[in-house]
Amino acid sequence: MDNKIIKATELGPEIILETTGNIKISGKSRMEDASLYYKEMHDWLGNYLQDVNTSITVVMELSYFNSSSAKQLLKLLMSIDEGSSGGKVIWIYPADNDTLLERGQELKIMLDLPFEYQSK
């Protein structure tokens, strides 16, 4: 199994997937069909959880995400919640944007994974 990088586009974030268990999603996410954009990430994670499955740290550093993307982010974190042997989320948000902090706190309510919040 290899590391994978999905390069950022005008609409979608950069996604770095490492077999060491580090996942980083950064940038903005505002595509209308987010399921298409995040498919590769979900496929990679499916294989990872089957083959490697060490603890996963997800770093989320998003400046914006729409409701279609929220579903894909929750899907990712729910898969880790249910399938991995432990993990955590580091939620990095712009210091001047409380909404993005609240969005992170809201995802936390729906999950068992621990969250760390960092303003930037």
Place this chain on the structure above:
Amino acid sequence: MVKGLNLIGLLRKCFFEDKICMFYRGNFDDTFTDKLISLADYDVEKKAKKRISFLMSESFQNIIRHGNDELSTQNNNLFGIRAVAPFLDIFSSNLVNNKDKAFLEEKLDVINKLDKDQLKAYYNKVLEEGSLSKKGGAGLGLIEMAKKSQKPIQVEFRKLENDVFAFNMQIDLIVDEHASAELLSNPMSIEENTSMYDLMVDNNMIFLYKGDFTDETISPMLNILEGNTGDKSKSKNGYKIYHAAVELMQNVIRHSSNAETKEGIFAINEAKNGCYLCTGNYIAGQGKGLEEHVKKINSMNKEELDALYRQQLKASVKLPNNNAGVGLIDLRRSFMTPLEVKLVEDKIGTYLTIGIEIPFS
């Protein structure tokens, strides 16, 4: 003044024949141009695309070049494009003083009398003489525009105050050269667009778009809105507008009746303590259940809405489709103002309009 969702009805009538149209009223900066140009990136021949980009850029630069900062209060600059076959019309309006007016009138009077070859020669002459105006323009941009537009530049000065004029300019670009001679000789009159300007001012409208809604076509608009949120003091409100625009526009894409063209209207108006965003489009099906859904979420408090959002989002993860089904709930809970919806049946199908007021903090 037309308020709320009725605006969409008015705009549908005004732009009935427009394939694409976009108007933006406000204060511009240089970065606006690049973003705007990609709007022209629609289904026209490559050659025409290049000319459109150039002309949009130049007429926009013209606002910046000749626009008078001292005269400008808020929102008196307007930039618009309209695709009404066989033309693409580029309209701009900005304030100038008497001196600028005289310079522009003199230049445009000469330019509009010249044919293609004469324009070329005149361009070289002005370039050689190098008689730059105070603001760095020698009218070269105007000559370039005339060279590329194939039609005389339409101009109108409207006196507003003693030494203040609205300088309205329209370039008519032929995008369908195979159209009948009669159509080609009759571009839209500039008065139609100056009355659009009045309509926008009368209704406190700052942005409007009619055309296809796809990720590609809405992207330049969202980039403009996103760009305008750069100012830290305004960033909180800018983020709100941007988020509402994303969700409303994508709602049009998702529920459009036509799988290919996904045509709709989007507008932003200034409201008393914020702004009002609305969309209109034909939807697939009759929208049954939508009015009930909106009525339900309009009656909920923030806590209830947050709980419903989480419940719906979590449930959607198990579903294979793209839609999270939480866009409207999210809009309602983000601003805590009531969502307005209206469904109208006509010969074509069911037309849906959605609007929401965004209070500024």
